[in-house]
């Protein structure tokens with residue numbers, strides 16, 4: 001345990017959901033000395049976290065998604081990653097930077113936004129590059145976090161949680177588990193487990209993987225219509241933001257558009273095998289996550305919109321702090337939403 005870190009020795013905590021929020025919280029609480037149990041409805045988890053592109057992208061996200069969090073907040077969250085993954089197995093973490101090619105007026109708008117919020121960048125003819133945006137490999141990182149949090153010989157309890165309160169959960173398989181505290185990190189799931197969760201908004205995202213393109217390295221590539229993330233597990237091209245959609249149906253027209261955008265960014269991908277997936281991002285009406293205690297007493301960590309990977313170590317730190325009596329971050333307080 002690091003000096004000054006929250007001390008949860010002797011505490012037993014139940015964490016619901018093995019996405020990036022639940023896994024990061026499990027790891028942080030374990031490092032703080034707590035005994036933890038992670039409960040997940042499905043294994044292998046098939047969720048937003050596992051299909052995500054794994055960008056840790058404060059600069060382009062702040063510039064392109066004005067409804068989301070600010071650059072300062074996103075950069076502070078990104079800066080927690082190097083320490084957070086210290087001692088873990090491979091995560092695919094790279095300070096790779098990101099480059100966009102676009103018409104001059106778009107590049108000028110981006111340069112002005114980057115300057116305004118203080119992001120480092122370089123302009124070159126036809127493009128703009130920022131070293132602020134990094135990446136990791138979601139599959140590797142989830143595996144590494146889980147192994148460290150649970151130990152290599154343990155897996156989460158597999159069952160859907162159907163009831164939760166201050167110190168207990170009820171599972172669909174009939175089990176009733178007790179603990180000192182309960183953390184719900186269910187993404188856009190378990191909406192009836194705490195009153196504030198009814199305020200969550202689903203945002204469907206479809207993405208395409210090029211599994212055979214693992215040779216493809218370098219910065220994240222962006223255009224006005226999408227992105228291409230190089231990675232050792234295959235390049236990823238994304239994505240859609242379909243607010244209000246909570247289904248995971250693959251739309252072949254969207255797949256074709258994402259493939260065409262990716263080939264425009266990297267012609268080497270023409271003819272390479274593709275796999276499409278879709279998942280649901282949990283979001284809130286003000287674009288910020290919900291991290292803190294519910295009026296029901298359970299702890300909530302969800303609503304990260306399109307930056308769940310980026311924000312996960314920050315969410316984990318806030319939950320660990322909250323469980324040891326530290327004040328939370330009011331911007332993320334679940335109480336800002338009136339339960340429906």
Ligand SMILES: Cc1cc2nc3c(=O)[nH]c(=O)nc-3n(C[C@H](O)[C@H](O)[C@H](O)COP(=O)(O)OP(=O)(O)OC[C@H]3O[C@@H](n4cnc5c(N)ncnc54)[C@H](O)[C@@H]3O)c2cc1C
Nearest residue numbers: 017019021041049053054055161187189205307308309310
């Ligand atoms: C296409 C796409 C690309 C993305 N790219 C990026 C990116 O590059 N960078 C970035 O930072 N973010 C990205 N995101 C956003 C990010 O993936 C999400 O914000 C994040 O994964 C949300 O994590 P989570 O742990 O809250 O939810 P989830 O990943 O959805 O995990 C929640 C888990 O809880 C489980 N669960 C739900 N209900 C219950 C229950 N009742 N009982 C037990 N278990 C339950 C679910 O099965 C699931 O495994 C992307 C999202 C999408 C869809």
